[in-house]
């Protein structure tokens with residue numbers, strides 16, 4: 506339609522710009538990729554040397570760059586866009602938000618999220634069946650979600666078999682009145698079994714007190730998490746963490762992905778740059794708002810307690826942000842230029 510002569514795939518994430526070869530993305534190469542999980546390009550963390558990336562874009566004569574990834578990737582795209590603008594290059598930069606965590610603000614849903622929630626149902630179902638077959642059986646299902654508990658929240662709401670959902674945004678404590686152990690005891694007395702869904706970032710403050718060694722980070726600088734599933738599991742643990750990320754996308758995600766791809770290409774071809782195919786790119790991270798209706802719905806569907814009053818949690822978070830001189834609502838928005 507636009508007479509594009511060649512489309513290059515950069516292998517292995519940002520470092521691939523200067524460390525790897527490109528692969529030609531012909532219609533034949535990409536024909537079946539929507540039916541497969543994973544990525545044909547490969548991925549990596551770390552390796553964002555902006556000047557080298559932009560050098561490589563310049564050297565290769567690339568005039569449109571489509572960058573697919575989560576909130577970190579979008580921050581990287583914003584930096585590339587700025588560098589391209591500084592050098593006065595005629596190169597369009599387009600961000601395509603992709604993360605199962607759904608932690609990119611403004612857009613309602615990132616593609617892959619639906620598929621992940623659907624796949625998580627299978628594990629929750631297995632945990633339910635297993636926990637029911639043992640006296641006082643507890644099924645613990647750990648799901649992805651480093652800073653945001655969306656997968657855990659939606660998987661819990663969809664399943665209706667979950668008795669307790671723990672997410673990073675909603676702190677909890679273990680012992681004493683109103684704590685998790687008390688609630689578990691109560692549920693077991695009532696039901697004889699229970700299912701707990703836990704997002705991988707939940708309860709990290711509790712774990713760090715117990716296990717220490719909290720300062721390690723991955724190549725992107727993301728803090729390495731303690732295994733909350735292992736820690737909390739008792740009798741049964743189903744760990745679908747990577748399973749929900751590795752499967753082919755479902756029909757709704759496939760259609761969504763097509764719409765994103767079309768918007769990205771039409772935008773760049775129309776002369777826009779520095780945009781993402783949600784309304785804008787921000788540097789904020791999307792999180793579950795535990796004073797919102799959706800979390801209230803979850804609490805009423807599981808019957809779990811709030812552990813800590815959500816209003817107190819939100820007030821504490823705001824105090825923390827103010828004392829750090831940061832405002833979570835500050836957004837860096839990439840401008841649209843034509």
Ligand SMILES: Nc1ncnc2c1ncn2[C@@H]1O[C@H](COP(=O)(O)OP(=O)(O)OP(=O)(O)O)[C@@H](O)[C@H]1O
Nearest residue numbers: 519550551552553574575576577578580581604725
């Ligand atoms: N502030 C930043 N400035 C420049 N580049 C960044 C920034 N943050 C992240 N990046 C680049 O983006 C890459 C991907 O970031 P990250 O590992 O956080 O994953 P993500 O895109 O958020 O996806 P996921 O949902 O898998 O966490 C990093 O390895 C780094 O190269």
Ligand SMILES: O=P(O)(O)OC[C@H]1O[C@](O)(CO)[C@@H](O)[C@@H]1O
Nearest residue numbers: 575604605606649650651723750
């Ligand atoms: O182990 P890896 O491949 O670095 O990825 C784990 C992270 O990726 C995510 O799934 C985001 O894609 C996070 O939820 C999770 O913490």
